[in-house]
Amino acid sequence: MIRLSKLSDYAIVVLTTMARDPANHCGGATFPCGLLAQKSGVPEPTVAKLMKLLAKGGVVTSQRGMSGGYGLARGASDISVADIIAAVEGPISLTECVGGHDDTGCQVERLCAVRGNWDRINTALVGALSSVSLAEMAEPFIPAAYRDGVPRIKEIA
Amino acid sequence: MIRLSKLSDYAIVVLTTMARDPANHCGGATFPCGLLAQKSGVPEPTVAKLMKLLAKGGVVTSQRGMSGGYGLARGASDISVADIIAAVEGPISLTECVGGHDDTGCQVERLCAVRGNWDRINTALVGALSSVSLAEMAEPFIPAAYRDGVPRIKEIA
DNA sequence: AGGATAGAGGACTAATTCTGTCCTGTATAT
DNA sequence: ATATACAGGACAGAATTAGTCCTCTATCCT
Numbered sequence: 001m002i003r004l005s006k007l008s009d010y011a012i013v014v015l016t017t018m019a020r021d022p023a024n025h026c027g028g029a030t031f032p033c034g035l036l037a038q039k040s041g042v043p044e045p046t047v048a049k050l051m052k053l054l055a056k057g058g059v060v061t062s063q064r065g066m067s068g069g070y071g072l073a074r075g076a077s078d079i080s081v082a083d084i085i086a087a088v089e090g091p092i093s094l095t096e097c098v099g100g101h102d103d104t105g106c107q108v109e110r111l112c113a114v115r116g117n118w119d120r121i122n123t124a125l126v127g128a129l130s131s132v133s134l135a136e137m138a139e140p141f142i143p144a145a146y147r148d149g150v151p152r153i154k155e156i157a
Numbered sequence: 158m159i160r161l162s163k164l165s166d167y168a169i170v171v172l173t174t175m176a177r178d179p180a181n182h183c184g185g186a187t188f189p190c191g192l193l194a195q196k197s198g199v200p201e202p203t204v205a206k207l208m209k210l211l212a213k214g215g216v217v218t219s220q221r222g223m224s225g226g227y228g229l230a231r232g233a234s235d236i237s238v239a240d241i242i243a244a245v246e247g248p249i250s251l252t253e254c255v256g257g258h259d260d261t262g263c264q265v266e267r268l269c270a271v272r273g274n275w276d277r278i279n280t281a282l283v284g285a286l287s288s289v290s291l292a293e294m295a296e297p298f299i300p301a302a303y304r305d306g307v308p309r310i311k312e313i314a
Numbered sequence: 315a316g317g318a319t320a321g322a323g324g325a326c327t328a329a330t331t332c333t334g335t336c337c338t339g340t341a342t343a344t
Numbered sequence: 345a346t347a348t349a350c351a352g353g354a355c356a357g358a359a360t361t362a363g364t365c366c367t368c369t370a371t372c373c374t
Contacts, residue, residue, distance in 0.1 A: 002159060002160075002161060002242065002246065002249055002250075002251060002282070003159075003160070003251065003360095004159060004251040004252055005331095005332070005333090006332080006333070007332085007333080009252050032348085032349060032350090033349075033350080034349090043334075043335090045334065045335050045336075046333080046334065046335090048349095048350080049333095049334080049335090051350085052350075052351065052352075055350085055351090056351095062349090062350060062351085063342085063349085063350085064340080064341045064342055064343095064348090064349060064350050064351085065341055065342025065343050065344095065347095065348065065349065065350085066342065066343045066344065066346095066347065066348045066349070067342090067343065067344090067348080067349090068341085068342070068343085068348075068349050068350070069349075069350085070350085081278060085159065089159065092159055093159075094159060094160065094161040095161055095166050117293065117294045117296065120289055120293070121238060121285065121286065121289050124284075124285030124286070124288060124289070125159070125282060125285050125286075127281075127285070128278065128281030128282050128284065128285050129278065129281070129282075131281060132274075132277055132278050132281070136274065136277070137274045139274065160331095162360095162361070162362090163361080163362070164361080164362075189319085189320060189321090190320080190321080191320090200363075200364090202363065202364055202365075203362080203363065203364090205321080205322095206362095206363080206364090208321085209321075209322065209323075212321085212322090213322095219320090219321060219322085220320085220321085220371080221319090221320060221321050221322085221369080221370045221371050221372090222318095222319065222320065222321085222370060222371025222372045222373095223318065223319045223320070223371065223372040223373065224319080224320090224371090224372065224373090225319075225320050225321070225370090225371065225372080226320075226321085227321085
């Protein structure tokens with residue numbers, strides 16, 4: 001299974017929480033870690049770790065001092081899932097030997113003529129992750145049965 | 158970094174070796190583990206482990222006994238990278254809570270309204286991995302400078 | 315038939331990576 | 345001045361992965 005680290009998963013959850021919060025409807029709202037932990041259900045130390053990474057990655061802005069906190073660096077539609085993952089986990093790549101890491105001492109290197117071809121897959125992957133924005137992730141999840149105008153139970157009765 | 162396990166990486170390398178081998182030009186050739194290890198540069202015990210998984214996943218066929226070995230189950234163009242990864246690592250999904258795992262005891266579940274939205278990303282990811290075939294991975298890697306008909310050094314002189 | 319080859323299946327150890335937590339230092343608003 | 349809140353790094357425990365090995369079964373060749 002291709003795994004996303006839990007940290008990235010949490011990042012999406014926390015950022016989604018921020019994007020959804022009414023206080024952020026005008027944009028620019030800041031939330032301290034404790035509040036984010038409370039609203040999202042993610043443990044506070046973990047939230048703190050996360051936000052530091054996200055701030056460094058330019059996904060959120062930070063404000064120190066009293067009544068400080070973190071806020072989205074730009075609109076939720078302008079933040080892609082790829083941005084978030086890159087901030088938390090570093091550059092997105094499936095294998096180690098993509099992008100000029102000639103010093104990894106890969107024993108198969110001499111015989112491995114596959115290397116360059118991974119680029120295609122990485123490109124496809126990054127494209128897929130870039131095509132989904134935080135705003136889309138923040139949309140309420142609607143079970144398939146209720147999509148496309150299928151009437152609710154109440155309306156059936 | 159979204160990481161592919163090393164095993165999957167090796168799988169691509171080994172399968173690529175098989176697809177490229179002249180003996181397989183007519184298709185249906187079988188290679189014992191030892192030979193595959195030798196040709197690919199991947200340690201033999203690892204190759205053995207790999208091939209078992211790939212056989213179980215239907216990517217390769219196995220033939221026991223003397224002069225037996227493994228062969229591609231179908232043409233290299235009909236084997237996608239997604240097939241290979243699925244065989245080695247199990248179902249492709251970025252997060253644990255996709256696909257009805259209601260018993261994982263996810264503490265955030267109640268507050269996590271993101272779950273269903275991961276499907277979009279998973280779909281995009283699987284699409285990306287399905288769109289690249291083993292045959293494409295087996296193509297010799299040509300540095301960008303020499304693509305698109307740029308003459309080789311020899312031809313320049 | 316008998317021996318040699320080669321895969322099937324599973325168990326196990328070591329290493330790596332990830333997770334989650336804590337501590338100290340610095341900036342800011344009241 | 346002081347309390348709040350982020351910045352940065354260090355660290356121990358847990359979980360996963362990697363890699364190896366052993367035994368059993370099937371098939372081919374002599």
